[in-house]
Amino acid sequence: MIRMIKEGKSFSGNERNCVFLNTSHPRFANVSSAVGLDFKDDGRGMAVLDWDQDGDLDMWLRNRSGPRLRLLLNRTDSLLPRNQWVYFRLQGTSCNRDAIGARVEVHLKDPRQGRLVQTLHAGDGYLSQSSKWMHFGLGTDAEIDHVTVRWPAGKTETFGDIQPQRRYLLIQDSGEPVESPVSERQLSLVESDQPKPQYSETSSSSLPDPFPLPVLRYTKFDDPAPREIKTNSRPLLVNFWASWCLPCLGELQDFTERQQEIRAAGLDVLAITVDGISIDHDTTPANAQQLINRLEFPFDTGVATSELIDKVALITEIHFYRRSSFDLPFSMLLDAEGRLLSIYRGVVEIDALLEDLDQLSSASPLEMMNLSVPMPGRWYDEISTDLREIAGSFRGRYNEDFVRYVKGATKQIAKIRELTLPEHEQKRLQKLHADLYVSLAKTAWETGDADQVIEQYRNALTIRPNYARVHYNLAVALAGRRQVELAAEHYRQAIKSDPKIAEAHNNLGMILVATGSVDEGVTHFRQAISLDSEFGRAYFNLGRALRLQGNFSEAGDQFRAALQVNPGYYQAHFWLGMIQQGQGDDQAAAESFDRVLSIEPEHEMAHRMLATLRYRQGKYAVSVNHFRQLTKVVPDDVEVLNALAWLLATQPQLDPSDRQEAVQLAQRAIELAEQLDPSLLDTLAAAYASTQRFEDAITTARRAWTLAETRGDAQFAERIGDRVKLYERGQSYRETAAGGSDK
Structure with a gap:
């Protein structure tokens, strides 16, 4: 479900149960409210049974949201006391024991009343299975003539001497109904209290785990140089506002009037204006500065950059699985270490803010998790921020933050690997750990930082020494730094771990030829070609090596083979020309x-x-x-x-x-x-x-x-x-x- 939400697929999260009445016309009537089922629940399953065993059907509802279960008891017996009923439970002997698929017909003595028919199903709704007791409502003054059962095997059997207001067990091939007495229930249900949620214009969302923020930068009114948002070892409320936002101005006034309480709680405030960024408003940071001066705002202030707004929007997307509009006012509560604790949309209520600060600053991990949800309950597992997944949101956009999160993820996985885990899980985590360093190396490659490329590939090999592709990539990086001996060693290690890497054979062959080991280089070129018959560069390199050996005829053949793979390989055309000239064919x-x-x-x-x-x-x-x-x-x-x-x-x-x-x-x-x-x-x-x-x-x-x-x-x-x-x-x-x- 979470994956679908992240992909932007529709999910209402408020799918109420509905009851539709057959009006004998082309359309049904929605009577959900009239029958009392119009709860504000996110419904999932429904089961029907006679829970209180009074002859009418009751209903269990299963919800995704709280309350998770609802029991609805049918009290219509007091309104319609003359209505009759009969129950049947089937037991197969030559068919399946529960007689799933059997069809039961109740024949009434009055032919005008017709017959009543039901089929027994296994599973009669989404994620639901009702009782296997088959209930037939008989109305008033009904008399049963007989009952027929068409068993799943195809045989039809008739049962007589059946009275209303009774429960019967019908056993296949017995021909006689067995009356089943009502059993006394030992389970006592206690109705739970379902307090209605308190609604506010401010949406407050506490996080279940403190979230390490990316690098967030802003500027000052009088200094355009970007500076990083830092907490200075004290909790910090970062508030976004604008001079054209009336609720924002009232919020700033509240901060100003209650500054002593806020400071006494150990909280700092940084008010950052978005004036000058919105295309819908023509205000500038100068307008915001005038308001700040007029309010004599006592806390630090700044000006937002487009990058800052984009990163904040990305943070909300990570936590709420979708990017929403950046509505003002908007605030973030950070702990003393600069981690995000809570997000506020709308005007921050000072009392609620200070209460959040008091609770969240000293909360244990379990308490943090409990504070993040609006209803009580039990947790099946501890929630922790997956920095590896978060890093993926920043890759290619903000590599500085991507690297920061990946480095944090390597520490996370290192701690997990210290635990006693099954061998297959340790191997999975080992590869995952090494791949994090590989992603750091690839990012460094994209930015041209060769030293970091080499360092991170070496880190990956300390985790997974036989990682063939990492040996290969490290060799490429070392060769680029002209450290050919080390490069050759890692190409050999790559081939040892995975002899089928054609590129490793080819590149090792190039180093060998360049350092004078032409014969060995030829061997590796031939191996590369045997692994990949479409490897044009290997044909080309083999041709040049054969030319050095004086084998001009076969060298020409290899250049031609390279051109068969890639007719636009101009280097192969050139060296083929050199061979032809040497053979006298001008x-x-x-x-x-x-x-x-x-x-x-x-x-x-x-x-x-x-x-x-x-x-x-x-x-x-x-x-x-x-x-x-x-x-x-x-x-x-x-x-x-x-x-x-x-x-x-x-x-x-x-x-x-x-x-x-x-x-x-x-x-x-x-x-x-x-x-x-x-x-x-x-x-x-x-x-x-x-x-x-x-x-x-x-x-x-x-x-x-x-x-x-x-x-x-x-x-x-x-x-x-x-x-x-x-x-x-x-x-x-x-x-x-x-x-x-x-x-």
């Missing part, structure tokens, strides 16, 4: 790199590889395009700038108008270079020559020649010298063979 490699760029247009290495491949194939314009894309991806890459400048300056098939760009690119490369290189000067010289700046070309080329000679690169110096001779003749350098650059 065209297939170029197609793989093109697929990379169709998925990830700014992939640097794919552009580099395609720029080189297309250059070798003599597709210079395509090569230039990839180099230009690279200048956008890595604008300060000296190697890219130099290669593009050389291509624009020396390839006759390209647009001559791009040669000035070659000069600019070569100059930019030299500016960015940390150390001057003869290759860069050689490119700039070629660019100058391509734009007919031969003097600059000769000067720059000679500098390149000198630098190459100084570095002992005689072959390169010789090639530069040949180009100097071209420039001296007023000719620029042009490459002629596809891919034939001497750079």
Whole structure:
């Protein structure tokens, strides 16, 4: 029922018993009030029987609310003394003993009176079973001719010599009714006193267990900095009010006039205005401050924030299973430790408040529970606040409070686990305890607190050392902190506890390959794939490991397998292209790199590889395009700038108008270079020559020649010298063979 209420399903909680009269017309008449059944009870069950054995039927009512039981005695015998009756109890011999399902027919001597028919049922209402004595009302002056019983087995039996105003036992296959005398009851019922509840405009709800509050913050009239509501080791009444709320103003006046009594009781008051929050009113905190000053209010004051109102509404939702409107005035009584004791809706009556404070401040757990309900009774179990459940209400909204409640829940469960419990219950609580730390770790992960992630996963493992998923998650966190040795150890522990975690095999394999244990890494990748044939990353990682082993053919197969699982896996396309290029299939490699760029247009290495491949194939314009894309991806890459400048300056098939760009690119490369290189000067010289700046070309080329000679690169110096001779003749350098650059 509570779960249904929490889900927002309808539940009136005030389902009165109803009596409907058959009027022989299409509609029934509700006569509940007329017959005296219109109690303010939340009805559940009803049983009918002749409790006082006077021949008429009485009624027991079972309620969810108090009184739990009502006995209604039928007193119509004094009004209709001539009415007759007869009772039957059935006993089966070849059918079920209680003859459930039997049909009884009472045949009267006067044919105009017809026959009376009833069927015996087991359970004749919701959660109810009436007496198995079958009652037949006969009216006045009725004479019984005979009674027939159709037993559950199908056989019909007739019983005669039956008189009104008697009780009979009808035994199957006997043919003779047995008169049953009235038994004397030994049970004496005492009518209970049912005081009517006292209604008030103020609703006061004491909690059965002091409730630890979330962090509640408010501001001051003259200071917008948020501050936390604290009790300072004294009980505190937190009162919410507004300047537009007339009952609130009267309440503040009462607090002011009776301040001495309130302080003498050891109670502090914090009056927090909601002015400025409600969209239905255009008042501001300034309006509230004026009223506070005019009243000379003697207690502390503050201004509510939207977060504070939301958290208070969440608190009421937790305790009353639904979020209601935030009606004013509204107050919360906190104990000296800052725990919630009671909630007040409406104007707080000072005398009732001080009485609550006196009772609740010193109440035992059982007394707290008794004070939380409006009627006396017995408790079957002690009520305690389930902090784990409460934490769930704050997760994702207020993680600070979520963490606070979960930490409290870990202490709760730790105390319970100290008790002597059955083994299966201890195992359940052990997992629950560990999972609380896991939830703390996940929250820390969401907020980027890596240290807390590691700490909380380790806490979980102290509770449940063989928790495979926690070992795995801790390994992931440690790997993220580059603590690869510890990460590998926890991956191994995860696999030991649960060998079927494919991700653990894959991630351990990655660490092993990175640390040089390629063969062992391959083993774990293959194990991951055997556990999950759709594990694309494992195929990919296996392919890279096989490539390191020199097994290029199978490496290519694994990259293809990864792409079968995920055609958009651009890393697999790239490394497949690298394998294809290494095998001499430039065209297939170029197609793989093109697929990379169709998925990830700014992939640097794919552009580099395609720029080189297309250059070798003599597709210079395509090569230039990839180099230009690279200048956008890595604008300060000296190697890219130099290669593009050389291509624009020396390839006759390209647009001559791009040669000035070659000069600019070569100059930019030299500016960015940390150390001057003869290759860069050689490119700039070629660019100058391509734009007919031969003097600059000769000067720059000679500098390149000198630098190459100084570095002992005689072959390169010789090639530069040949180009100097071209420039001296007023000719620029042009490459002629596809891919034939001497750079």
